[in-house]
Amino acid sequence: MSDLPTAQHRPITARDGCQDPVLLNDWHVVGYASDFAVGSIYPVRLLERDLIVWRSADGKVHCWEDLCIHRGARLSKGWIKNDQVVCPYHGWQYDHAGRCTLMPAAPDEKPMRKALAFPYAVEERYGFVWVCLGEATDALPPFSEWADERFLKVHSGPYVYDANGYRAVENFIDASHFPFVHAGLNGRMEQPDRLKPYSVEETASGLCSSEVEVFQPVGDARGQPVMAFYTYKTFRPLVAYFSKRTQKADAQGNIVADHSDTFTTLFTVQAIDATHSIVRVCAALDVQPYPAPEKVRERADIIYNQDRDIVETQRPERIPTELRYELHHRTDLMGQRYRSWLRGKGVTYGVI
Ligand code: FES
Ligand SMILES: [Fe+2]
Structure with missing residues (x-):
C-alpha cells in the first residue's frame, strides 16, 4: 500500500x-x-x-x-x-x-x-x-506469553461497556475493588485486604507497578484459594496488562506452597466513542493443573460483567485526568499515575 x-x-x-x-x-x-x-x-x-x-x-x-x-x-x-x-x-x-x-x-x-x-x-x-487510523508511532504492545508454549492462551469477551474506555482500563488496574465487586472470588467483602504500599514506575513501554498482594478465595478457574501478587502495566492509553503470581493458600489466606503459578492478561479496549467501548482480553496461564479453556472463559465472563456493571455507573463519564476532580488515596496509586500519564502523553479525546 x-x-x-x-x-x-x-x-x-x-x-x-x-x-x-x-x-x-x-x-x-x-x-x-x-x-x-x-x-x-x-x-x-x-x-x-x-x-x-x-x-x-x-x-x-x-x-x-x-x-x-x-x-x-x-x-x-x-x-x-x-x-x-x-x-x-x-x-x-x-x-x-x-x-x-x-x-x-x-x-x-x-x-x-x-x-x-x-x-x-x-x-x-x-x-x-x-x-x-494515522501514522503508527509505535510497534504493537508486547505480550511475550503469546509465543511461550508454557502458557495456555484463552481469549474472552467481547464485553460491551456503555462507558468510557479509560474508565474500563483504570478498573482493570485497580486492586482495591476486588472484595466488593468480585466478593467471594477475587476477595472477601467481610475481610477486605489491607493493601500494602506499592510503587509505580514509568518505563519506555508504559507504567509498571510493583507487586500488589491480595488474598483470593477463588483465585482462578482452578477454583482454589490463592495469595495473588499483581504486577500491573499500562502499555497504551487503551491497552493494559497484568501478571499475577499466585501461591496456594488455605481458606484463611495463609500460603501453603512455595511454588508460584503465573496468570497474565492482555486487556484491550476498542473505543467506539468517548463513552462506549468494547473490551477484549487474552489470558495466558502457566498454572498447574491447567484449567479447561471454557472454565477460564466462564470465570472471565463473570468478572468482567461485574466490572462493567460498576464502571458504567461512574461519573463523570469521561475520565478526569486532572487529579483535583476526584479523591486519590495511596492505595489507588496505579489509577492515579494512569491519569497523569494520559495527561503527560497529551491525550485529549474522551477525557476531561
Ligand atoms: S460506486 Fe457509486 S457510490 Fe460507490
Ligand atoms: Fe474487577
Whole structure:
C-alpha cells in the first residue's frame, strides 16, 4: 500500500470524530482474528469512525474507511466478488490495495487514478486484529506469553461497556475493588485486604507497578484459594496488562506452597466513542493443573460483567485526568499515575 498517497488521501469523514493524534497514531483492537472470515465485509466503529474489515483469499486482513469515494455510499453494505470489494451503489470494485479496478457503467475505461478506497494499517497479532487510523508511532504492545508454549492462551469477551474506555482500563488496574465487586472470588467483602504500599514506575513501554498482594478465595478457574501478587502495566492509553503470581493458600489466606503459578492478561479496549467501548482480553496461564479453556472463559465472563456493571455507573463519564476532580488515596496509586500519564502523553479525546 506504500504506493498509495495515504497522507494526503484522507476521507471527508475523517473530519468528524476523534482528532487526537495520540489515539489516531496508536494501534486499536477492532476484533478477534476469528471474527473475520474470507468472503464477507464486516463493519466496525472506532473513535467515531465507521470502517470495514475484510479478509482476502490470501488470508490478509484489510481495514478501510466505510466509504466509497464515488458518491459516499457505505462499502459495508456491499459484497465481495472475485476477492474484491463491490460498492452496493454503482458497483465499483476495489482490489486488495483499495484501487478501483472496474466502473461497471464504463467497463472499458481504466478507472481514474484517484478512484481509491481509504485503507488503514492493519496487524493481526495475539489473536486480535489491530488497526491504526494515522501514522503508527509505535510497534504493537508486547505480550511475550503469546509465543511461550508454557502458557495456555484463552481469549474472552467481547464485553460491551456503555462507558468510557479509560474508565474500563483504570478498573482493570485497580486492586482495591476486588472484595466488593468480585466478593467471594477475587476477595472477601467481610475481610477486605489491607493493601500494602506499592510503587509505580514509568518505563519506555508504559507504567509498571510493583507487586500488589491480595488474598483470593477463588483465585482462578482452578477454583482454589490463592495469595495473588499483581504486577500491573499500562502499555497504551487503551491497552493494559497484568501478571499475577499466585501461591496456594488455605481458606484463611495463609500460603501453603512455595511454588508460584503465573496468570497474565492482555486487556484491550476498542473505543467506539468517548463513552462506549468494547473490551477484549487474552489470558495466558502457566498454572498447574491447567484449567479447561471454557472454565477460564466462564470465570472471565463473570468478572468482567461485574466490572462493567460498576464502571458504567461512574461519573463523570469521561475520565478526569486532572487529579483535583476526584479523591486519590495511596492505595489507588496505579489509577492515579494512569491519569497523569494520559495527561503527560497529551491525550485529549474522551477525557476531561
Ligand atoms: S457510490 Fe460507490 S460506486 Fe457509486
Ligand atoms: Fe474487577
